[in-house]
Amino acid sequence: MSSTTSTITDTSGAPQSGADGPFRFGNDLHKTLFCRTLLDTFNPYQPAVIDWPELDAEARDRLVSLPIWDIAVQTEGRAGLNVATYGQTVADPLVRKAIELNAFEERRHKLVLSNLVAAYGITLAPEPDYVVQGDPEWAFLVTGYSECIDSFFAFGLFETARRSGFFPQALVETFEPVMQEESRHILFFVNWAAWHRRTMPVWRRPFFELKVLAVWIFLIWERIGIARDVGNGAQDNNFTVTGAKSVGDDIGIAELIDICLTENKRRMSPYDQRLKRPAAVPALAGLARRFMRGGLKGARKDRLIA
Numbered sequence: 001m002s003s004t005t006s007t008i009t010d011t012s013g014a015p016q017s018g019a020d021g022p023f024r025f026g027n028d029l030h031k032t033l034f035c036r037t038l039l040d041t042f043n044p045y046q047p048a049v050i051d052w053p054e055l056d057a058e059a060r061d062r063l064v065s066l067p068i069w070d071i072a073v074q075t076e077g078r079a080g081l082n083v084a085t086y087g088q089t090v091a092d093p094l095v096r097k098a099i100e101l102n103a104f105e106e107r108r109h110k111l112v113l114s115n116l117v118a119a120y121g122i123t124l125a126p127e128p129d130y131v132v133q134g135d136p137e138w139a140f141l142v143t144g145y146s147e148c149i150d151s152f153f154a155f156g157l158f159e160t161a162r163r164s165g166f167f168p169q170a171l172v173e174t175f176e177p178v179m180q181e182e183s184r185h186i187l188f189f190v191n192w193a194a195w196h197r198r199t200m201p202v203w204r205r206p207f208f209e210l211k212v213l214a215v216w217i218f219l220i221w222e223r224i225g226i227a228r229d230v231g232n233g234a235q236d237n238n239f240t241v242t243g244a245k246s247v248g249d250d251i252g253i254a255e256l257i258d259i260c261l262t263e264n265k266r267r268m269s270p271y272d273q274r275l276k277r278p279a280a281v282p283a284l285a286g287l288a289r290r291f292m293r294g295g296l297k298g299a300r301k302d303r304l305i306a
């Protein structure tokens with residue numbers, strides 16, 4: 001275990017929210033539960049004191065060659081700004097406090113990633129100026145649903161990299177708190193969305209649903225663009241498409257989805273069962289999986305499930 005794990009502790013424990021009694025999405029109990037779940041599982045680690053494990057030349061080269069670092073840093077930069085900007089518009093003090101923490105954690109992810117790339121000598125492309133696109137609610141929805149998509153695949157890719165040995169164990173342990181934080185964020189986000197749509201004036205709801213639909217179309221369009229970039233030598237944006245092969249020794253998409261589904265369930269399992277879980281991406285992935293052959297077989301299964 002690296003010394004880092006003494007500064008970053010695992011945050012997957014069940015929250016001590018104290019919320020109890022009759023429960024309905026959109027009521028005060030729901031609000032208290034999803035906000036306190038985020039707030040009470042905060043992990044006070046400091047990026048500056050993370051002791052990045054020393055890697056042998058082969059492991060370091062594998063890490064450096066991953067086509068993700070620019071997009072990962074920029075995504076966290078945008079997420080921090082989007083979440084913080086929306087937080088400033090929220091009137092409810094508890095929800096606002098939780099969203100402010102969410103923004104703090106996104107900015108901290110950016111710092112963690114910046115320190116990681118510096119520690120391993122990875123060169124980043126110049127960062128763009130971060131600006132909020134659209135109104136603050138739109139930006140928050142884009143970041144939230146985007147995280148629901150990306151985290152689902154990231155959980156599976158991270159686990160695949162752990163099982164295959166692509167990521168050395170010390171690095172897995174060092175980075176684990178960031179992964180668990182993303183599961184807290186998407187859990188918080190889907191519950192916020194459920195609460196928000198039930199507490200807004202009735203006349204606003206159809207507009208909100210249209211906005212959510214537009215966000216999904218935007219995100220799917222964006223990802224189709226990302227997939228198209230794969231053949232154009234773009235360094236980034238294509239990690240889910242090529243990532244499985246990078247980290248998992250030619251693991252197939254069916255196998256990856258199986259691992260994503262299992263990991264998603266595992267990472268969500270510690271939290272209060274009354275809370276809503278991110279459902280759309282696992283449901284779509286599960287549906288797509290039904291039409292695919294294959295899975296984990298034979299020697300590869302033994303290796304990956306070890």
Ligand SMILES: [Fe+2]
Binds near residue numbers: 182
């Ligand atoms: Fe993040």
Ligand SMILES: [Fe+2]
Binds near residue numbers: 106147182185186
């Ligand atoms: Fe996040």
